[in-house]
Amino acid sequence: MNTHATDMTATTTPMKMATRDVHVFYGKKEAIKGVDIDIDMDNVTAFIGPSGCGKSTFLRTLNRMNDTIPSARVTGTITLDGEDIYDSAMDVVQLRARVGMVFQKPNPFPKSIYDNIAYGPRIHGLATDKAELDRIVEKSLQRAGLWAEVKDRLGDSGTALSGGQQQRLCIARAIAVDPEVILMDEPCSALDPIATAKIEELIHELRGKYAIVIVTHNMQQAARVSQRTAFFHLGDMVEYGETSELFTNPKEEKTRDYITGRYG
Numbered sequence: 001m002n003t004h005a006t007d008m009t010a011t012t013t014p015m016k017m018a019t020r021d022v023h024v025f026y027g028k029k030e031a032i033k034g035v036d037i038d039i040d041m042d043n044v045t046a047f048i049g050p051s052g053c054g055k056s057t058f059l060r061t062l063n064r065m066n067d068t069i070p071s072a073r074v075t076g077t078i079t080l081d082g083e084d085i086y087d088s089a090m091d092v093v094q095l096r097a098r099v100g101m102v103f104q105k106p107n108p109f110p111k112s113i114y115d116n117i118a119y120g121p122r123i124h125g126l127a128t129d130k131a132e133l134d135r136i137v138e139k140s141l142q143r144a145g146l147w148a149e150v151k152d153r154l155g156d157s158g159t160a161l162s163g164g165q166q167q168r169l170c171i172a173r174a175i176a177v178d179p180e181v182i183l184m185d186e187p188c189s190a191l192d193p194i195a196t197a198k199i200e201e202l203i204h205e206l207r208g209k210y211a212i213v214i215v216t217h218n219m220q221q222a223a224r225v226s227q228r229t230a231f232f233h234l235g236d237m238v239e240y241g242e243t244s245e246l247f248t249n250p251k252e253e254k255t256r257d258y259i260t261g262r263y264g
C-alpha cells in the first residue's frame with residue numbers, strides 16, 4: 001500500500017478506473033511497488049517523474065499492454081467501472097478498445113488515412129454499412145482536429161502525413177472504437193512545438209468525453225493539460241492530487257525536489 005497517496009475519495013466525480021496495491025515485476029525486478037490510484041472521467045490525469053521511475057510501466061497496466069512483454073507480471077487489482085480487467089473472463093481485445101492507447105512515436109498503419117480509422121470499427125463490428133463507417137471516420141477525424149486537413153485525401157497513406165498529423169491520426173484511430181479511457185504515453189515527445197501545442201489543445205477538447213491519462217517528461221506540459229497529477233519515483237507513486245496544488249504546494253519532499261529541479 002502506498003501510504004503517501006493523496007486521498008482523492010472526497011471528490012464527487014465518477015471513478016472510471018481504480019488500482020489497488022498494483023505491483024509490476026520484470027522477472028525479479030520490481031518496477032512498480034504497490035500503487036493505488038483512482039482515475040475519474042472528468043479530469044485529465046498526468047503521470048510525471050524521473051526517467052525509469054515506472055510511469056510507462058504503470059500506464060501499460062491500465063489496458064494490459066504489459067501482457068505483450070513475456071517477463072512482465074502484474075499483481076494487485078485494476079478495475080474499469082468496477083470490473084476487474086485482469087479477470088480471466090476479460091476479453092483483452094475488447095478491453096483495449098475501451099481503454100485505447102497512443103504511443104510516444106506516432107504509429108499509423110501502412111494503410112490509407114481512411115483505413116487507419118476504419119480498421120477498428122470494422123473488426124469490432126461498429127458499422128452496419130459503408131455510410132455508417134464513413135460517418136465514424138469523419139467524426140473521429142473531426143474530434144481529433146484532423147478532418148479539415150485530410151478530408152480531400154482520405155485515400156492517401158497515413159504514413160505520408162507530418163508527425164503531428166500522424167499523432168492526431170493515431171488519436172482519431174483510438175477514438176473511432178468509442179473508447180472510455182485514452183492512455184497517452186509521451187504523445188508529444190517526437191513532435192515539434194507547434195504540433196505539440198495542437199495535441200495539447202486537442203487534449204483540452206477531449207476532456208470529459210474520455211478519461212485521459214498522459215505520461216509526460218515535461219512538467220510544464222503536465223501543468224498545462226492536466227487537472228490531476230501523480231508523481232512517481234523509483235516505482236512508488238509518491239504523491240497524487242490536484243495538479244495546481246501539487247505544483248505549488250507539494251506535500252512530499254521528493255515531489256518538491258523534483259518539481260524545483262533539485263532532483264536530477
Ligand SMILES: Nc1ncnc2c1ncn2[C@@H]1O[C@H](COP(=O)(O)OP(=O)(O)OP(=O)(O)O)[C@@H](O)[C@H]1O
Pocket residue numbers: 026031049050051052053054055056057058069071217
Ligand atoms: N520490457 C522491460 N523489461 C525489463 N525491464 C523493463 C522493461 N521495461 C521497463 N523496464 C524497467 O522498468 C523500470 C521502469 O521503466 P519505465 O519505462 O516504466 O519508466 P518510465 O518512468 O516510463 O521511464 P521513461 O520516462 O524513461 O520512459 C526501469 O527500470 C526500466 O529499465
